[in-house]
Amino acid sequence: MKIGIIGAGEIGGTLVRQYSKAGHTVKMSSSSGTEKLKNLALETGASAVMLADVVTDVDVIVISIPMIAILKLQKNLLKNTSANTPIIDTCNYYPIRDGLINDIENGMPESVWVSNQLQRPVIKTYNSILYRSLANSGLAKGSLSRVALPISGDDKQSKELVSILVNDSGFDSLDYGSLQDSWRQQPGSPVYCTDLTITQLKKSLERARKDLLPERRELGLKFILKNDPELWMDVVKHNRKIYESDFEVC
Ligand SMILES: NC(=O)c1ccc[n+]([C@@H]2O[C@H](COP(=O)([O-])OP(=O)(O)OC[C@H]3O[C@@H](n4cnc5c(N)ncnc54)[C@H](OP(=O)(O)O)[C@@H]3O)[C@@H](O)[C@H]2O)c1
Known part of the structure; x- marks a missing residue:
């Protein structure tokens, strides 16, 4: 597939590596031009392009930037x-x-907010995994402990295509339904950065409570900010504890 990635930081940059490795043709862009992406381009074979070019002649676009930066994307992008x-x-x-x-x-x-700003439908995925898990925890299809990621959105065909990419990056995927229901995979939910298998993911999505999301998001964030980012599995364990997960870490 031809893939355009807006934002090549922790998540976007990891996807550049994984999609390139899987044989896709990847273009990427960031807020500060192409110079900063030179090394990643050399490493992966992906091309670093300007924002206007990253969204043309591609089969799929990935947006991976701080949420508020969505407002900085040009209206006619x-x-x-x-x-x-x-x-x-x-x-x-x-x-x-x-x-x-x-x-x-x-x-x-x-x-839904992102989709409203872009005035385009979006498919939500990769938001619920730490970039270190994304970079290190992928497994071959069929592995029993393979981590699964939820996919939410309103277009079935788009979700099927996105699930191919999720698989190519080393993870199972679970179509969990509409964008309106995608709050179940937001920060503060039991599936947020808890690295669950597909069976665990199904059960945990059901257990999400919208009213608890903000409080639990902040608890998770506090732990991340206080601890060594290298110890990302501690974050996974901690999140499982706050979200009252019943599952042992894979
Ligand atoms: N880090 C994680 O573990 C993680 C996990 C799941 C989801 N997420 C979410 O995924 C998104 C990306 O996170 P991240 O950690 O990868 O962020 P990051 O490392 O800070 O990288 C952000 C990227 O977005 C680019 N960017 C910022 N503003 C932009 C704009 N207006 N136009 C184009 N590109 C722009 C930055 O370019 P410059 O460097 O040139 O400014 C950079 O390449 C965030 O919403 C985050 O909450 C993160």
């Missing part, structure tokens, strides 16, 4: 992109970074 091109949204809302976004504070699912 997608004007030359087919309305059928699936757009993956990996973004999460963290008020400490993004400031307060009233619609989200008032209960609008984060990806």
Whole structure:
């Protein structure tokens, strides 16, 4: 597939590596031009391009930037992109970074907000896994302890295509339904950065409680900020504890 990735940081950069390794043709862009992406381009064979070029002539677009930066994307950025091109949204809302976004504070699912800003449907996935897990925990298809990622969105065909990419990056996927229901995979939910298998994921999505999300998001964040980022499995364990997960870490 031809893939355009907006934002080549921790998550976007990891996807550049994984998609390139899986044989896809990848273009990437960031907020500060192409120079900063030179090494990643050399390492992976992906091309570093300007923002306007990353969304043209691609089969799928990935947006992986701080949520508030969605507002900085040019209103006409997608004007030359087919309305059928699936757009993956990996973004999460963290008020400490993004400031307060009233619609989200008032209960609008984060990806519905993103979709409204872009005026395009989006598919939510990769938001619920730490980038270190994304980079290190992928396994071959069929492995019993393979971690699974939820996929939410309103277009079945787009979700099928996105599930191929999730598989190519080393993870199972679970179509969990509409974008309106995608709050179940937001920060503070039992599936958020808890590295679950597909069976565990199904049960945990059911157990998500919207009213608890903000409080639990902040508890998870506090732990991340206090601890060594190298010890990311401790974050997974801690999140499982806060989210009252019944599962042992794989
Ligand atoms: N890190 C994680 O473990 C993780 C896990 C799941 C989901 N997420 C979510 O995924 C998103 C990306 O996270 P991240 O950790 O990968 O972020 P990051 O490491 O800070 O990288 C952000 C990337 O976005 C680019 N960017 C920022 N503003 C932009 C703009 N206006 N136009 C184009 N590109 C822009 C940055 O470019 P410059 O460097 O040139 O500014 C950078 O390449 C966030 O919403 C985050 O909450 C993160």
